[in-house]
Amino acid sequence: MDLPNQSGFQSVIKARNLRMTNQRRQILQVLQESDEHLDAEAIYDRVRQKDARVSLATVYRSLTLFKNLGLVDERNLGEDYRRFETAQDEPHYHFTCLACRKVIEFNAPEIEQKIIPQIEAQGLKVTEAHLIVSGYCADCQRDQTRGKKHADTHLRIPNQTNLR
Amino acid sequence: MDLPNQSGFQSVIKARNLRMTNQRRQILQVLQESDEHLDAEAIYDRVRQKDARVSLATVYRSLTLFKNLGLVDERNLGEDYRRFETAQDEPHYHFTCLACRKVIEFNAPEIEQKIIPQIEAQGLKVTEAHLIVSGYCADCQRDQTRGKKHADTHLRIPNQTNLR
DNA sequence: ATCCCTATTGATAATTATTCTCATTATCAA
DNA sequence: TTGATAATGAGAATAATTATCAATAGGGAT
Ligand SMILES: [Mn+2]
Ligand SMILES: [Mn+2]
Ligand SMILES: [Zn+2]
Ligand SMILES: [Zn+2]
Numbered sequence: 344m345d346l347p348n349q350s351g352f353q354s355v356i357k358a359r360n361l362r363m364t365n366q367r368r369q370i371l372q373v374l375q376e377s378d379e380h381l382d383a384e385a386i387y388d389r390v391r392q393k394d395a396r397v398s399l400a401t402v403y404r405s406l407t408l409f410k411n412l413g414l415v416d417e418r419n420l421g422e423d424y425r426r427f428e429t430a431q432d433e434p435h436y437h438f439t440c441l442a443c444r445k446v447i448e449f450n451a452p453e454i455e456q457k458i459i460p461q462i463e464a465q466g467l468k469v470t471e472a473h474l475i476v477s478g479y480c481a482d483c484q485r486d487q488t489r490g491k492k493h494a495d496t497h498l499r500i501p502n503q504t505n506l507r
Numbered sequence: 508m509d510l511p512n513q514s515g516f517q518s519v520i521k522a523r524n525l526r527m528t529n530q531r532r533q534i535l536q537v538l539q540e541s542d543e544h545l546d547a548e549a550i551y552d553r554v555r556q557k558d559a560r561v562s563l564a565t566v567y568r569s570l571t572l573f574k575n576l577g578l579v580d581e582r583n584l585g586e587d588y589r590r591f592e593t594a595q596d597e598p599h600y601h602f603t604c605l606a607c608r609k610v611i612e613f614n615a616p617e618i619e620q621k622i623i624p625q626i627e628a629q630g631l632k633v634t635e636a637h638l639i640v641s642g643y644c645a646d647c648q649r650d651q652t653r654g655k656k657h658a659d660t661h662l663r664i665p666n667q668t669n670l671r
Numbered sequence: 672a673t674c675c676c677t678a679t680t681g682a683t684a685a686t687t688a689t690t691c692t693c694a695t696t697a698t699c700a701a
Numbered sequence: 702t703t704g705a706t707a708a709t710g711a712g713a714a715t716a717a718t719t720a721t722c723a724a725t726a727g728g729g730a731t
Contacts (some may be wrong), residue, residue, distance in 0.1 A: 344678080349516075357520070360678085361678075361679090362677095362678055362679065362726080362727045362728075363727075363728090364678090364680080364727075365680095365726095366679085375662055383717080383718080396680095397681090398680070398681045398682070398683095399681095399718095400679080400681070400683090400718090400719080400720090401679080401680060401681075403717095403718065403719075404679085404680085404719095419583060419585075420613075421583075421635075423688090423689085423716090423717075424716090424717060424718090425717090425718095431512060438626060438631055438633075439630075441634070442683080447631065449625075450627060452620045453617040453618075453621055453622060454617075454622075454638070457617055458615045458617060458638070459640070461613075462602060462640060464643035465645075466644075466648075467602055467604075467611065467642055467643070467645065468642045468643040468648055469602075469640055469641075469642040470605070470641060470642040470643070471585075471640065471641045471642065472638065472639070472640045472641075473637075473638070473639045473640075474618070474622070474636065474637070474638050475636070475637045475638075475639065475640075476623070476626060476633055476635065476636045476637075477633075477634060477635045477636075478631055478632045478633040478634040478635065479632040480630075480631055480632070481629075481630035481631065484632055488714095490696075497700065499725090504696090504704080524699095524707085525707075525708090526697080526698045526699075526706095526707055526708065527698075527699090528697075528698075528708065528709080529697095530708080530709070531708090546688095547688080547689080558712080560709095561709090561710090562710045562711070562712095563689090563710095564689090564690080564691085564709080564710070564711080564712090565708080565709060565710075567688095567689065567690075568690090568708085568709085587687090587688075587718085588687090588688060588689090589688090589689090645729065662694090665715090671717090672731105673730105673731080674712080674729105674730085674731080675728105675729095675730085675731100676727105676728100676729095676730105677726100677727095677728105678720105678725105678726090678727075678728105679724105679725080679726075679727085680723105680724080680725070680726085681722105681723100681724085681725095682721100682722100682723100682724105683720100683721090683722100684719105684720080684721075684722105685718105685719080685720065685721085686717100686718080686719070686720085687716095687717090687718090687719100688715100688716095688717095689714105689715080689716090690713105690714080690715070690716100691712100691714065691715085692711100692712090692713075692714090693710105693711100693712105693713105694709105694710095694711100695708105695709080695710085696707105696708080696709070696710095697706100697707085697708075697709085698705105698706090698707075698708085699704105699705100699706100699707100700703105700704095700705095701702105701703085701704090701705105
């Protein structure tokens, strides 16, 4: 079963005399099979389950490559680590629940149609735009039991107690 | 010479039986005197120049405190470190030049007036929203000599060569 | 199928922003 | 002035990401 742009992957790889490795295929496939926003570690975990002897360094290297090839987009959703998802045709933006970490995507055509044009009218050239919204999802507003479940990716337990 | 809300600072500090220390005064003052988006290290440098024997740990601790008190806002402008600025009355957003690192602020009332209300209409509670735009400023589009000057804060030289 | 060039990888050390630890100091109310 | 304890400084610890480098593997040419 081949995935959508596995072929587009091939062509863009060869065009730059890069090499089509198993690791790259696996890593890209994990991204394509997922509708979530995975971080490097989550991708690493999933790739190893499937089969390969892949190193975390290669995951990072491949993500950087895919990003530069336009196959994958990097997202910063207010965490201190980076998430990745396959590049979409339509731009979209992200809401993250501060309690359960669920990520909800949304469109905001005003950004592409009004805000960015206004910025570029001032002589700036825009290459990227991220609208990052955070708050509390409907479930977590209702529940007292906030932060119980952790949607959208695997759990990472931070350290900090510096909240005063 | 007292600064704007140094007094508001006093009251909010006392209200929570926190203590008004020299370090906190100095750090907050650096933020208030600057119209830039400083990172912890830049604040650290400026505070030491002024006078005090302040540790970097205290800068971080104070920034976290000020953020929680609503006196200071944290910004992530696409770098791998965090910037801070005094809390503004009006929301605003940020464009960063990828070449010279200059930061340009702009308003986007559509966000507060249309986009966020739409999100909240779906049952979500929004507590924060950042629109982070990057690209190239007018100067850097013109110049071939991109990346020469480094506006808005001190220089940090990264390591990476992983760009393929 | 074999050779060869070199892009890529795995393992692990290095880097670096931020947080933690804990003994010492300073704030402030009484 | 004193006492309780909030806050600090110094440096160790943490953790995500990147660099190093010898070994491996892709793929074009033969
Ligand atoms: Mn998304
Ligand atoms: Mn700003
Ligand atoms: Zn939630
Ligand atoms: Zn510029």
